[in-house]
Amino acid sequence: MTPFTKHTGLVAPMDRVNVDTDQMVPKQFLKFLTREGYGRVLFYDWRYLSGEKPNPDFALNKPRYKGASILLARANFGCGSSREHAPWAIGDYGFRAIIAPSYADIFYNNCFKNGILPVTLSDTDMDELFSRLEKNEGYTLSVDLENQTVSDGKGFDRKFEIDPFRKRCLLKGLDDIGLTLEHESDISAYEKKGLPTPQMVDAVDIQFYSRSN
Amino acid sequence: MPPLTLYEKIWNAHVVREVPGQPSLIYIDRHLIHEGTSPQAFAGLKAAGRKVRRPELTFAVMDHSVSTKNRDLPVLDADADGQFKALAKNCAETGVRLFDMHSHNQGIVHIIGPELGITQPGFTIVCGDSHTSTHGAMGALAFGIGTSEIEHVLATQCLSQFKSKTTRIEVKGKLGGGLASKDIILAIIGKLGIAGGNGHVFEYTGEAIRALSMEARMTICNMSIECGARAGMVAPDETTFAYLEGRPFVPRGKEFQKLVEHWKTLPSDPGAKFDETVELDAAKLAPQVTWGTNPGMVTDVTQRVPDPSLFTNENDRKAAERALVYMDLKPGTPITDISLDRVFIGSCTNSRLEDLRLAAKLVAGKHVAKSLKQALVVPGSRRVKAQAEEEGLDKIFVAAGFEWRDAGCSMCIGMNDDVLQPHERCASTSNRNFEGRQGKDGRTHLVSPLMAAAAAIEGHFVDVRKWRNGN
C-alpha cells in the first residue's frame, strides 16, 4: 500500500451531504476485474453530460480545480454500498486526502486500505474551509499525518484526531494481510478450539465450474 | 461476569487476538462472495502468492449481473461474462464452493445464506456487500466489507476490527394490518437519519420484532446499513430455531438439539448495557413511502411531499431541494397522487416467499394499471421461485399482468438489463433510492411489497390499509 505521510495539494469541493458510493462509481463500472482506471468514471453521472461531455456546472470540471488532490466533503461521505471501487476511483483520480465532518463506516475503512487519508474536522471548520476555498483560486492545503494537522499557511491550522493504529499503518504503508499473518500461531490456536465447519446434510448442487457461455 | 449483549457474546467468542489500543483480530465463520466485488481480491491474493486459508468456509454465488430472463442464452454483456468466468475460475482454483447461475440454489447472496442454513446464530459472517447485515436476523454478527478485506479474509479467515458501539432498538406494540416489517425499518431510518447508526451495531428487540417471522426480521436487518449501522441483529428464539431446522447446512437430530441449547445462550442478558436505546411504537406506524434520494427521506403514505424550506439545517435543506428536483416532485403533493411507470418486487430486502405471498394475495384477480409500463416480480432465489411456483403464485402474478422472472439482484441495482429508463418512476421493494440506482436518472420510491403490489394495480400509491378494505 502507498504510505501517506504529508501531502500538500490543490483543494476541490464536493459540497453535498450524504454523497453515496453509487455516485462515486455507478454500477455499470462495477463489472471490471482490476483495481485500476476508475478515475475516469469518478462521479460519472454528475460529472458528464450525455456522450461523456464534461458537465461545466460540476465542481471538479471547473478549470480552477484541475489537478486537485485534496477533496473537501460534507457529512456522511461515502454512505451506501461497500464497493471499494469508490476509493479506487478517488485515488486514481488523484486525490490523496479527503476532509469531511464524518464518513460512513465501510467507506472510511476502505480509504485506509488504499493509501487515502480521510481527515475528520468539525462542521464549523468545514464551513470555514469551504468558504476559504470559494474565495481563493488555487487554494492549497497541507495535510500532515505524523503531526495530525491540516493547514493552509494563511491562518487555518487545525489538529485532527485519528486512531493511532490506523495512523501507523498508513504512515508506513503496511500490508494488512502481512500484519495478520504474523499472528499465524494465534489463528491456528483459535482454529484448534473446534470450528463449526459447514456440514452439507442435504446434498445441494454446488458446483466448482460454471458452464461456459 | 457482567451481563453481556448478543453482540458482545459473539464478539468475545471470536477474538483471536486482542491488544489494547489496536483493532482485534476476529475469526470469520462464514464468508460469502459474489461476482461483483471479489475478482480483485482473488487477483491480489494470487499476486502476493497467498492461498485461501479455509476454502470450505467461503461460499460463492452469481447474483448481481445475472439475467433474470433466459439463462441458457449466451451472456451478451462481455464485462459481466468476464466476471462470471473469473468467479468460476477463482472458485475452481481455490476450492471455494460456487452456486453458479445454473444451480438450483442460486439466488441473491443474502437470500441463499439463511435459506440454505449457511447462516446460523452466533456466527460471524462477512461478505463484500453492505447488505450482509441481513444475516443478523438469525442472531449472527454479519456485516459488509470492502474488497481488500475480502482478500484479507480469504488469506487469513480473520478480520482486523474495532469493536462497535451498540444500540438497542425496541419496537413495541403490534403492527397493524396492511403494514410490513419494511415499514418498521423505513420508519426507523426516517427517525434516526441515514447516518444515525454510524459506528453502531443495532439489536432489534420488543414485542413487534418477536412477533415477526424470520423472513420479516431479515428485511429489517437488511436495511440497518441504510441507517449507517455496521450490522443489525435479532436475538435467536423459537422462530429462529424452527426456521433453521431441516435446512441443507443445518445438522439434524441430537446435534441440532445441542446447537439449539447453545443458541439459547446467545440473547442479550437482562441488564446488559447498550450505548444507546431507541424506542418505536409499531402500533402507530402507517405504511412508509420514500420521496427523496436516500432511504431517510421517507414519510407516511397519508402525508405529502415535504417542503424543503421548512428544514432547519441548511445542508439538509439543500439536499432535500436537490432530491425534489431529481425526483421531479413538488412540495405539498399528496403521496397518493404520485403515479408510477414501473413496479419492482424483488431484491435482498423483499423477495422471499412471504413477500411474494403477501403481494400475490393482494393482486389476485386484479390487473396492473394500464398506465404502467412494467410490473416485475423477481424471486430472491431459485428455491423461492420453485416454491412460489408450487403454490401457484407465478400464475397469480402473470394473470395480474406482472412479469415473473428468474432469481437475481435485477432492478435493485440494474446491472443486468432490468433498468429504469431516464425519468421513469418506480415503486420498488428494494433498499436504495439513490440517484441512478435503478437506472440513470430513474426515480425510485421504496415501499413494502404490499404497498408495491397495490400501487401496481392502481398505477399510483394508495394507502394499502384502506385499499384493502375498499376492495
Ligand code: SF4
Ligand atoms: S439485491 Fe440489491 S442490495 Fe441486495 S445484494 Fe443485490 S444489488 Fe445489493
